[in-house]
Amino acid sequence: MVNVIWLFMILIGFLVALFFGDLEAATQAALDNAKYAVELCIGLLGIYALWLGLMRVAEKSGLVEAISKKMQGIMSFLFPDVPAGHPAMGAMTMNLIANMLGLGNAATPLGIKAMNELQRINKQKDVATHDMCMFLIINTSSVQLIPTTVIALRSAAGSLNPGEIVGTTLITTIISTLVGIIAAKMFRRLY
Numbered sequence: 001m002v003n004v005i006w007l008f009m010i011l012i013g014f015l016v017a018l019f020f021g022d023l024e025a026a027t028q029a030a031l032d033n034a035k036y037a038v039e040l041c042i043g044l045l046g047i048y049a050l051w052l053g054l055m056r057v058a059e060k061s062g063l064v065e066a067i068s069k070k071m072q073g074i075m076s077f078l079f080p081d082v083p084a085g086h087p088a089m090g091a092m093t094m095n096l097i098a099n100m101l102g103l104g105n106a107a108t109p110l111g112i113k114a115m116n117e118l119q120r121i122n123k124q125k126d127v128a129t130h131d132m133c134m135f136l137i138i139n140t141s142s143v144q145l146i147p148t149t150v151i152a153l154r155s156a157a158g159s160l161n162p163g164e165i166v167g168t169t170l171i172t173t174i175i176s177t178l179v180g181i182i183a184a185k186m187f188r189r190l191y
Contacts, residue, residue, distance in 0.1 A: 043156035044149075052106050055098060068093040078138065078181065079131040081121075088117030092135055099139065102148030111139050130188045137180040144173045 017026035068075075071093055072084075082088050091114035098107035118132050119125070128136075147169045154162035 040153070040156050044152050052103065055101070055103060055106055059094075067097060071096075078134055081129060081131050082118070083121070086117065086121065088114055088121065091117055095135075095139060096142075099142040100145045102144055102146045102150070104142075104149055107139070107142075111135075130184070134181070134184045134188075137184050138177060141176040141180045142173060143177050144169050 014023070014026060017023045068090060072089075075082075075089055075093060076084070079089070079092065082092075091110055095107045095110035095114050098104075098110055114135060115132065118129065118135065122129050122132070147165060150165060150169065151162045154165070
Protein backbone atom coordinates (compact mmCIF):
# COMPACT_ATOMS: atom_id res chain seq x y z
CA MET A 1 0.00 0.00 0.00
CA VAL A 2 2.83 2.39 0.82
CA ASN A 3 4.32 1.80 -2.63
CA VAL A 4 0.99 2.74 -4.20
CA ILE A 5 0.86 5.95 -2.16
CA TRP A 6 4.42 6.88 -3.18
CA LEU A 7 3.70 6.11 -6.82
CA PHE A 8 0.54 8.22 -6.65
CA MET A 9 2.43 11.17 -5.11
CA ILE A 10 5.20 10.96 -7.72
CA LEU A 11 2.73 10.80 -10.59
CA ILE A 12 0.73 13.74 -9.22
CA GLY A 13 3.95 15.73 -8.85
CA PHE A 14 4.99 15.11 -12.43
CA LEU A 15 1.47 15.82 -13.73
CA VAL A 16 1.42 19.16 -11.88
CA ALA A 17 4.89 19.97 -13.23
CA LEU A 18 3.75 19.05 -16.75
CA PHE A 19 0.56 21.10 -16.42
CA PHE A 20 2.42 24.21 -15.23
CA GLY A 21 5.22 23.73 -17.78
CA ASP A 22 7.96 23.10 -15.23
CA LEU A 23 8.76 19.45 -16.04
CA GLU A 24 12.48 20.14 -16.51
CA ALA A 25 12.77 21.64 -13.00
CA ALA A 26 10.87 18.68 -11.49
CA THR A 27 13.15 16.21 -13.28
CA GLN A 28 16.26 18.09 -12.12
CA ALA A 29 14.96 18.19 -8.54
CA ALA A 30 14.32 14.43 -8.62
CA LEU A 31 17.86 13.76 -9.87
CA ASP A 32 19.43 16.14 -7.33
CA ASN A 33 17.53 14.57 -4.45
CA ALA A 34 18.41 11.05 -5.63
CA LYS A 35 22.08 12.07 -5.55
CA TYR A 36 21.63 13.54 -2.05
CA ALA A 37 19.92 10.33 -0.86
CA VAL A 38 22.89 8.23 -2.01
CA GLU A 39 25.36 10.60 -0.32
CA LEU A 40 23.32 10.48 2.89
CA CYS A 41 23.21 6.67 2.86
CA ILE A 42 26.96 6.43 2.36
CA GLY A 43 27.51 8.91 5.19
CA LEU A 44 25.27 6.90 7.51
CA LEU A 45 26.91 3.62 6.52
CA GLY A 46 30.15 4.47 8.33
CA ILE A 47 28.38 5.63 11.48
CA TYR A 48 26.18 2.54 11.60
CA ALA A 49 29.14 0.26 10.98
CA LEU A 50 30.96 1.84 13.91
CA TRP A 51 28.08 1.56 16.38
CA LEU A 52 26.99 -1.90 15.27
CA GLY A 53 30.59 -3.04 15.57
CA LEU A 54 30.84 -1.60 19.08
CA MET A 55 27.57 -3.31 19.98
CA ARG A 56 28.92 -6.64 18.70
CA VAL A 57 32.15 -6.17 20.70
CA ALA A 58 30.08 -5.36 23.81
CA GLU A 59 28.00 -8.49 23.22
CA LYS A 60 31.01 -10.78 22.65
CA SER A 61 32.94 -9.35 25.63
CA GLY A 62 30.07 -10.06 28.03
CA LEU A 63 29.35 -6.38 28.68
CA VAL A 64 25.78 -6.72 27.44
CA GLU A 65 25.23 -9.74 29.70
CA ALA A 66 26.63 -7.78 32.66
CA ILE A 67 24.29 -4.88 31.88
CA SER A 68 21.42 -7.36 31.56
CA LYS A 69 22.14 -8.66 35.05
CA LYS A 70 22.22 -5.10 36.41
CA MET A 71 18.87 -4.39 34.72
CA GLN A 72 17.26 -7.60 35.99
CA GLY A 73 15.36 -5.86 38.82
CA ILE A 74 13.90 -3.22 36.51
CA MET A 75 13.09 -5.79 33.84
CA SER A 76 11.32 -8.03 36.38
CA PHE A 77 9.21 -5.06 37.52
CA LEU A 78 8.34 -4.10 33.94
CA PHE A 79 7.70 -7.66 32.74
CA PRO A 80 6.45 -9.64 35.75
CA ASP A 81 5.03 -12.56 33.73
CA VAL A 82 8.31 -13.40 31.97
CA PRO A 83 10.22 -16.11 33.88
CA ALA A 84 13.71 -15.23 35.08
CA GLY A 85 16.38 -16.40 32.67
CA HIS A 86 13.93 -16.77 29.78
CA PRO A 87 15.40 -15.90 26.33
CA ALA A 88 12.73 -13.19 25.95
CA MET A 89 14.30 -11.24 28.82
CA GLY A 90 17.72 -11.26 27.18
CA ALA A 91 16.35 -10.23 23.80
CA MET A 92 14.29 -7.43 25.36
CA THR A 93 17.29 -6.17 27.33
CA MET A 94 19.48 -6.17 24.21
CA ASN A 95 16.76 -4.32 22.30
CA LEU A 96 16.43 -1.68 25.01
CA ILE A 97 20.21 -1.19 25.17
CA ALA A 98 20.45 -0.83 21.39
CA ASN A 99 17.59 1.69 21.44
CA MET A 100 19.23 3.65 24.27
CA LEU A 101 22.34 3.94 22.12
CA GLY A 102 20.22 5.17 19.23
CA LEU A 103 20.75 2.07 17.13
CA GLY A 104 17.20 1.64 15.90
CA ASN A 105 18.22 -0.53 12.96
CA ALA A 106 20.21 -2.83 15.23
CA ALA A 107 17.37 -2.91 17.75
CA THR A 108 14.74 -4.01 15.22
CA PRO A 109 15.84 -7.67 14.83
CA LEU A 110 16.27 -7.90 18.61
CA GLY A 111 12.75 -6.56 19.09
CA ILE A 112 11.35 -9.10 16.65
CA LYS A 113 13.23 -11.89 18.45
CA ALA A 114 11.91 -10.64 21.80
CA MET A 115 8.33 -10.62 20.53
CA ASN A 116 8.75 -14.16 19.13
CA GLU A 117 10.07 -15.33 22.50
CA LEU A 118 7.19 -13.59 24.31
CA GLN A 119 4.75 -15.28 21.94
CA ARG A 120 6.15 -18.69 22.93
CA ILE A 121 5.05 -18.15 26.54
CA ASN A 122 1.75 -16.60 25.51
CA LYS A 123 -1.19 -18.83 26.44
CA GLN A 124 -3.65 -17.04 24.11
CA LYS A 125 -1.80 -16.92 20.79
CA ASP A 126 -4.23 -14.49 19.15
CA VAL A 127 -4.12 -11.90 21.99
CA ALA A 128 -1.08 -9.85 23.01
CA THR A 129 -0.02 -10.27 26.63
CA HIS A 130 0.49 -7.38 29.03
CA ASP A 131 4.24 -7.92 28.76
CA MET A 132 4.08 -7.75 24.96
CA CYS A 133 2.18 -4.46 25.19
CA MET A 134 4.64 -3.06 27.74
CA PHE A 135 7.59 -4.05 25.57
CA LEU A 136 6.02 -2.42 22.54
CA ILE A 137 5.39 0.79 24.51
CA ILE A 138 8.94 0.94 25.87
CA ASN A 139 10.42 0.03 22.50
CA THR A 140 8.38 2.73 20.76
CA SER A 141 9.06 5.51 23.26
CA SER A 142 12.65 4.35 23.82
CA VAL A 143 14.88 6.40 26.11
CA GLN A 144 17.69 7.78 23.94
CA LEU A 145 20.98 8.27 25.77
CA ILE A 146 22.75 8.83 22.48
CA PRO A 147 20.43 9.56 19.54
CA THR A 148 22.98 8.21 17.08
CA THR A 149 20.76 8.14 14.01
CA VAL A 150 19.54 11.71 14.43
CA ILE A 151 23.07 12.95 15.12
CA ALA A 152 24.28 11.12 12.01
CA LEU A 153 21.48 12.62 9.90
CA ARG A 154 22.21 16.11 11.22
CA SER A 155 25.92 15.62 10.58
CA ALA A 156 25.35 14.34 7.04
CA ALA A 157 23.06 17.32 6.39
CA GLY A 158 25.87 19.71 7.35
CA SER A 159 24.77 20.75 10.85
CA LEU A 160 27.35 22.85 12.67
CA ASN A 161 26.52 21.17 15.99
CA PRO A 162 24.79 17.83 15.33
CA GLY A 163 25.02 16.72 18.97
CA GLU A 164 23.18 19.69 20.45
CA ILE A 165 19.95 17.68 20.53
CA VAL A 166 21.22 15.13 23.06
CA GLY A 167 19.88 16.92 26.17
CA THR A 168 16.41 17.68 24.86
CA THR A 169 16.12 14.22 23.29
CA LEU A 170 17.05 12.59 26.59
CA ILE A 171 14.47 14.61 28.54
CA THR A 172 11.63 14.04 26.08
CA THR A 173 12.28 10.32 25.69
CA ILE A 174 12.46 9.80 29.45
CA ILE A 175 9.13 11.59 29.87
CA SER A 176 7.48 9.68 27.02
CA THR A 177 8.73 6.35 28.35
CA LEU A 178 7.55 7.10 31.89
CA VAL A 179 4.12 8.16 30.64
CA GLY A 180 3.91 4.96 28.56
CA ILE A 181 4.93 2.74 31.50
CA ILE A 182 2.46 4.42 33.87
CA ALA A 183 -0.35 4.11 31.32
CA ALA A 184 0.46 0.44 30.68
CA LYS A 185 0.52 -0.35 34.41
CA MET A 186 -2.79 1.47 34.93
CA PHE A 187 -4.48 -0.30 32.02
CA ARG A 188 -3.09 -3.64 33.22
CA ARG A 189 -5.01 -3.20 36.47
CA LEU A 190 -8.19 -2.27 34.58
CA TYR A 191 -8.03 -5.22 32.21
